Amino acid sequence: MEMFKGAFINEIDKMYRRKKVVVVVIISFLAIIIGQLFVFGLRSGWGLRTVSGFEFPGMVLSAFIETLLPLFATLIAIDIFSVEFNQNTLKILLVRPVSRLKLFTAKISAIGVFIMGILLLVMMLSILSGLLFNPESFTFLGLYRTVISYLVTFIPVMVFALIVVFLCNFVKSGTTVFFITIIMYIAFRGIGIVFPKYSSLFVTSMFNWYNLWIADKIHFLKLAREFLIMIGCAIMFFTAGFYLFDKKDL
Amino acid sequence: MEKVLEIKGITKKYKNGRGIWDINLDINKGDIFGFLGPNGAGKTTAMKIMTGMMKPDTGDVKIFEHSVIEQFEKAMKKVGCIIETAESYGYLSAYENLKLHSRFYKDIGEERIDEVLEFTGILKYKKEKVKNFSLGMKQRIGIAAAILSKPELVILDEPLNGLDVEGMIEMRKLIKHLSDTEKTTFFISSHLIHDVELTCNRIGIVYNGKLVSVDYTKNILMNYPSLENYFVSEVDKNGNV
Numbered sequence: 465m466e467m468f469k470g471a472f473i474n475e476i477d478k479m480y481r482r483k484k485v486v487v488v489v490i491i492s493f494l495a496i497i498i499g500q501l502f503v504f505g506l507r508s509g510w511g512l513r514t515v516s517g518f519e520f521p522g523m524v525l526s527a528f529i530e531t532l533l534p535l536f537a538t539l540i541a542i543d544i545f546s547v548e549f550n551q552n553t554l555k556i557l558l559v560r561p562v563s564r565l566k567l568f569t570a571k572i573s574a575i576g577v578f579i580m581g582i583l584l585l586v587m588m589l590s591i592l593s594g595l596l597f598n599p600e601s602f603t604f605l606g607l608y609r610t611v612i613s614y615l616v617t618f619i620p621v622m623v624f625a626l627i628v629v630f631l632c633n634f635v636k637s638g639t640t641v642f643f644i645t646i647i648m649y650i651a652f653r654g655i656g657i658v659f660p661k662y663s664s665l666f667v668t669s670m671f672n673w674y675n676l677w678i679a680d681k682i683h684f685l686k687l688a689r690e691f692l693i694m695i696g697c698a699i700m701f702f703t704a705g706f707y708l709f710d711k712k713d714l
Numbered sequence: 715m716e717k718v719l720e721i722k723g724i725t726k727k728y729k730n731g732r733g734i735w736d737i738n739l740d741i742n743k744g745d746i747f748g749f750l751g752p753n754g755a756g757k758t759t760a761m762k763i764m765t766g767m768m769k770p771d772t773g774d775v776k777i778f779e780h781s782v783i784e785q786f787e788k789a790m791k792k793v794g795c796i797i798e799t800a801e802s803y804g805y806l807s808a809y810e811n812l813k814l815h816s817r818f819y820k821d822i823g824e825e826r827i828d829e830v831l832e833f834t835g836i837l838k839y840k841k842e843k844v845k846n847f848s849l850g851m852k853q854r855i856g857i858a859a860a861i862l863s864k865p866e867l868v869i870l871d872e873p874l875n876g877l878d879v880e881g882m883i884e885m886r887k888l889i890k891h892l893s894d895t896e897k898t899t900f901f902i903s904s905h906l907i908h909d910v911e912l913t914c915n916r917i918g919i920v921y922n923g924k925l926v927s928v929d930y931t932k933n934i935l936m937n938y939p940s941l942e943n944y945f946v947s948e949v950d951k952n953g954n955v
Binding site for chain 1: 762765766767768769786787788789790791793795797798799801802803805808810812817818819822859891
């Protein structure tokens with residue numbers, strides 16, 4: 465456990481010191497501000513009915529989960545795996561007394577912390593922004609739904625990140641991984657639309673599964689099915705990713 | 715004599731037909747072992763296998779009686795190394811790079827980090843980002859990282875790469891100092907015959923992927939005028955000059 469802890473703290477430390485994380489935070493912040501200004505402009509300028517204060521975080525999440533969040537997760541996974549392979553810095557860690565399984569798990573955990581951190585940051589900013597521009601709409605039920613939505617969204621994004629990690633260990637170049645991920649994302653989305661019957665097999669179509677959690681009537685069976693599919697995917701891609709990571713000769 | 719490192723029949727063949735074949739070697743406590751061979755002889759491959767960076771096709775390596783393949787953490791607990799090139803994170807300072815290494819060991823604080831930075835002559839640059847360092851300074855960081863945990867076995871692959879004459883002399887002194895004061899065992903690869911002769915008390919010659927001879931430096935120098943003559947003679951015996 466000591467070795468895992470050391471490897472995990474190192475990954476968080478390195479992630480924190482890279483400029484990319486700061487850029488991600490700034491982009492998230494700007495996206496929310498622009499979104500809120502847009503909503504505010506529509507309402508006050510044209511008198512259109514838009515989202516209330518506690519609908520705003522949900523609106524942000526639905527836009528974020530389809531665009532920026534998968535992109536951020538992809539970039540961080542590439543940074544943690546592909547960039548380290550290509551810059552030859554992975555061997556710094558591989559010759560220390562820590563097993564490859566612990567190192568791999570520490571890297572995956574760091575990606576998990578990043579995803580959860582971004583989700584919480586976006587959640588807090590959007591709640592704050594919603595309250596600031598529309599304070600009278602505050603309800604505890606709204607707050608509860610917002611928190612649940614953001615928390616459960618972690619699972620599909622993490623599974624998506626595990627697929628990217630697998631690709632990072634399968635393909636050497638980070639740029640190639642990036643383009644494969646984009647093509648895969650568009651393909652999954654496209655197949656999901658053309659063949660809706662099979663859409664539940666793709667993790668990208670589960671990005672909005674938080675809606676199942678906040679619906680007036682919760683469909684437990686559907687919830688359980690989607691959860692199990694995601695867990696299955698996570699186990700498969702973690703195992704496959706680790707297999708390749710462990711076999712890698714440096 | 716206490717065996718620190720046991721290499722048992724390691725073989726690794728690359729797709730291009732090169733590699734190493736059936737290398738067997740024991741390193742005893744206190745040895746400063748020089749792994750001598752020309753470029754492409756298989757030194758780095760053998761060292762990568764010894765440190766778990768690469769898996770052999772056959773054979774095993776035991777460090778302090780623990781298999782590198784099966785008990786990696788235990789095997790590497792008292793080992794420090796530089797393999798191929800001394801890598802570091804350019805966006806971190808010298809201190810932060812070493813802090814990162816220290817997290818894998820118990821009781822390594824700021825004092826020890828400063829101590830190894832002092833040893834390697836880069837203490838005054840400890841807060842500078844490594845990306846601004848010269849090749850020689852990066853090599854020194856690598857050496858500092860290798861000895862940070864006070865390892866009992868230090869494996870250095872071409873440690874003099876990038877060092878100026880002053881750096882080479884300091885490095886030699888450092889190796890002698892650690893060997894004398896802390897009884898550290900060294901396994902050093904090099905293609906610089908003169909340097910190996912000056913630094914190492916036991917020498918193995920690797921040629922075309924095979925370990926062709928192993929002997930103590932004093933024995934070699936009793937029978938040959940220099941290590942270079944011994945090297946040529948051993949390589950000649952194996953069919954090449």
